[in-house]
Amino acid sequence: MIEIKKLTKKFDETIALNDMNCKIYDGSITGLTGSNGSGKSTLLRTLSGVYAPDGGEIIIDDELAFDNPSIKEQCFFISDFPYFYNDSTLRKMADLYRGLYSTWDEEYFQKLCSLFPIGNDKKIINMSKGMQRQASLILAFSTRPKYLFLDEIFDGLDPVIRKTLKSLLIQEVTDNNMTCIIASHNLREIDDICDNIILLHAGNVIAKDDTDTIKNRIHKIQLAFTTMPEGDIFDGLDVRILNHLGNYYSVMIKGNEKEIMDKLNALNPAFIELLPATLEEVFINEMEGIGYGK
């Protein structure tokens, strides 16, 4: 389990992570999303031991994670722009990890090499962005990590490889109880694969819950009236109007589904429909709710 306690990270005057607290349980896939500069990549770098915390601590499996080789050996981090030397091939990079991770699985490495069609002895630097990410993934899975940290991993991957990746992640989580944290702006992919979501803004956790709960915290409702009721029809509701045309409304309302629907039905709408909110709509609503992007 990963425990983040009062974690603070500063870059000069800028606070990238502000007194952050959260727990990530084993065998889960957590999606890390948020506004630009919200601290997603910083959090992953701090988790993987690249950055030292300026305050607070990260505890993995009851041990302080920073500069702890035995903990780092259970983790693997793929950054948003993985580095490869000019002469690096998959085989040469595997040579680096093979001696540093006792969990290195040569058989699995060979299997993954055939699964991802990129070639063992080709220079990685000459490959496309997507293929470079595939190379990183092969290396990452071959170390059989207990904790896998992926930063914008879906960037540049074609739909087939994305599907393969998702299957692999699910298989690792199911079979080996792997824990994965994926930082991404691609909310559809996060929605697809993640059990939990952490929503960040300006170094703070805005929301953290399982995906369904997050999505159920907000409701997209379409309603129309033959005669408009008197006064403020959404009085007492945490509402954001998406569309208003005559007597027609499309709104996002935060709160308990039953209470909202009871209140709106009491207005005798001619038409009312509750639509499932997408993660993107939830994200936008949450962000606009705190004044971001306005």
Added chain:
Amino acid sequence: MENKKTLSNKQKAIYHFEWTLRKYRPVFIAYCILMFMVFPLVELCLLMLSAKRNSGYRLFFYKERLSTYGEGIFLHAAATPIVAFIFSTVFSLLCFSYLHNKRLTDLYGSLPLNRKTLFLSRYFSAATMSIVPILVNGIIGALLTFDTNTMPNLLMTTIKISVATLGNVSFIAFISVCCGLTIDTIVSTILLNAMYPLFYTITIVFPSFVLPGFSYYNLHANLFTLFCPAGAPYTGIFSSIDGEDFFDKSFFFIAWWCIISIIVVALATILCKKRKAEAAQSGFAFPVVEIIIKFFTCFTGGLAFGYFVVFVFEEILSFGLGLRSKYFFLVSGFAAGIMIINFLTHLIFHKGIENFRSSLKECGVVFIFGISFIVIVCTGFFGYDAYVPNADDVQSVSFSEECEHFYLNGRDILPVEYSDRDSINAIINVHNQIAHNATSTKYLGFYNFTDFDPSLYNCDTDYFYYPLTLKYHLKNGKNVKRIYTTNYGDVDSSAFIDALLERDLNALKTIPKDNITTINVIKSDVPILRYYATTPEFVDYSNNTEELKDLIDEVIKDCNDTSKLIYEPSKKVYELNINYEDSQYNSYYVSIPISFSYSNTMKKIEYLKTLNTTNDIDD
């Protein structure tokens, strides 16, 4: 999933070390080849040429050349350090580049190694790749000489280059930890290697222009490159190559570079643990390197600029400059120089003028240090200028070591070590007069720093000048050395000369004739009569060598009316030089200008000359 046994930190470090060696193998092979071509290959070719011609003489000649510090060693000493410096810098920059590139930092920072282990494994990789080819080629080269006399020297040269190269790797490791950019690491390495020797030079040369008794002769080659690994092999090898203490000096050289390497790497390791990964590609992680380099650069550049300003104004102002004006221009130029150099280094290191204002504090520190330095030096360095040891504290004293004759006010002061009280008192008397003359040139407590005149005290010949060196060995074991390179006015050395003449006459009276090693009678620099006790086969100017010893009796007879030797150098006809030893085999030397006042001696010389007709000595 069942994990295998976790790898220990040491196992990972060794694996990473080996992986780094494999990673840079192509560069390493290129380095090995180049290194082999630089030194042993040329030697090998010479050897094969000798063998092909089947000439034992040529092989002997080749070995002779090597054993007398010839071309083999010279090539090793001159070319190997350059190649070693370039490649060790390249290896170090490659190995520590993970500190300067954000993406590389992500890669290495997330590896299951702690920071210290990662840094040290990279350090040892760089050091191994840099040093192993030097050692291997050095040993091969030494073995190829087939000469047991040359081998130790070649091996010592190899070790010196190796430890200086280790120093270079260590310095770059430290600089790399402190810098956020590779370009800053390169610039800092170049500036440190260039500016420290200049800093050392100016801190010695400036006082030698000002401070009586202090000379740039105090410049010490090994101190010159104390923090300059690029130049260290050269000073380490060439400053000690012709001395008997070659191996003694080598010990200190090797010890220094080993110790400084350990200290620098230990500091770098401590800093590395505290270093923030986000410092990569963003200026300095720790400002210590910038501060050190700015200090050396600003002080050196500022003082040189200050001196230049004084020189320019002295030249362009027809009425010249008073001492106060000179100091005004020196201090103003110094301040301006510091600002200019600081601005330039700030531009280089910060790629702009951001935070320039905060760097002014550093300028202030350099300015205060520089002004303190100027004031301390120009006012006499806490009495250094006026200090003359107390006669009772002096065990012995010697004059200039560089020449056989030393002239003070036209009189020859023999460069021997004096331990008798009269001579010590007389020399201290002379020294007191020089110190007094020197300190009396002060104006408002300050010395003039532009009137450097190295032409007072001459030695051996009229055109070959040496500074007047006084070296005291005190009874408490300490040494005091003063080197006067400037004319501070006449001194009365008659007391010293008198003491010297009295001592010499007493010595002549008591010396057993068997202890005389050489006697020379010279006229206008041409030997007329000679006696060599140890090499009689070269005695070709006298048929009666034993009779030459009687000249001493004649000299004593001539001086009978006085307690000291008659001293009339301006009326000299002959010069009688006598070397002798005491019972402890200590050598002494007496030189007596024989004038017509030495009537008995003159007669004897003329008589001895008549016995030499068969040798065609032309007087």
